[in-house]
Amino acid sequence: MLNLLKNDYINQKYELEDKVLKYYPSQISSLEQRLTAYQKDVEHIKNSRNAGCELKGILYADKMDAGKALMSVIKTINSESPVLVGSYCGFSLSLSFDVFSDTCYAHLSHSQGYKVTMGEDIRGNITRLDNFLGGLPDKLENCRNQLQDAKRQLETAAAEANKPFEKEEELKNKMTRFQQLKVDLKIDERKYKDFDSKDKSDRSYDER
Template sequence: MTSKSPVRSCDDVDETALSFAEIKALCAGDPRIKERMDLDVDVSRLRLMKADHQSKQFRLEDNLLKYFPEQIEQNKGFIQGLEADMATLAAHPHPEDGFAGMEIRGDTLVDKENAGAALLDACKEVKSSDPVQVGSYRGFAMFVSFNAFEKQYELTLRGEMSHKVALGTDPRGNLIRIDNALAQMPQRLTSVQSQLDNLYQQQEAARAEVGKPFPYEQELREKSARLVELDTELNMDGRGRSQPQQATAKSARSSVLSKLKVPPVHGAPDKTHKKEMEVR
């Protein structure tokens, strides 16, 4: 389900079947068969662990070559953009007990009620999700789009970065929402800086882990060699019996052609021949 090679297949351990050679060795009290079964489980487990280790190494290499550099540069760009937008916001403050003013369709409105109403009127002309510029506010260009799924208008303030606001039906309430979205830039900057620090830490940890050998390589090599040695001693071919036993059993069979060459006795049926033919 995860598409990772170490877990693409598995054996049902509840339905483990013994081969003929294994049953024979167990009946004979051969301790090598138990050793062989234990080694088979250990070697399978170690091979899965090695495959998982190699997959992790490949992912670490990909992250060091592509993922971390891209994410680090992206977050650096976010930081620069937020810092520039914070400077723009600081350069366009509200006057004491006043309103900085809003430009809508070329008209500058200094009254909050009129500015909020004009913004709602401009929104009514927007019918699609494509952003339409309707004015500017505190140094940021304002774009309005209609979210058909949420059935509401969305305002985007664009500087170096984009700052989105969901608009309501209250003119003054919309202005408060816009100011709150702009005031959240310091928190966004802190979050991006923390994410950048985390990326640097992950990058250093990946550099320390990449290239490390499989820690159980020696154990896997020794147990695999011993498993091959036991298979040779027990002479298992994987089909339940050893090769010499199969050869002996095959050579001990009587030839059907030799039976056919023997002429039957007239007057008396060859019961033995008939019985042998029926068995075959």
């Protein structure tokens, strides 16, 4: 039973060490990059809120006009790969169309890329873009929390990986007793063989 527990301990230790050396560092690095990108984009929004919407080289300051122009461009998109069509609030704006879901997507990009589902409502599409950009501070905070959690998980995994097998002393004592028992059994076995051999020899002598 203790040997099975020791094997489980070793397997868990290897798994934790792998996470400590590879998984968590990779996750933390990725989250740090995303966090930096979110911070830059949130700051960029503050400086570009009045940048308006530019489509096909034409700048639209009025949201209703921008919505109408965006819908007109959306109807021309049939590419699954994003096609650059202009900018929105300082973010480059590309559009793509998914044939299977019959859905158009807007791709906003500055420090990193974002994907927003478009609909068939002129005002609604502009509202979706505004709501998405307005929600970036929340995404920033969520990313910061994920990074903190990942760092805590790394510390916990490292501490767990360094913990010794708690029943190591008990296992050693039992293994020592087991080895001694094997030695005793071998001694008894030799004694029995010696006795049996002597007994056979004595009987052979008596038969003569």
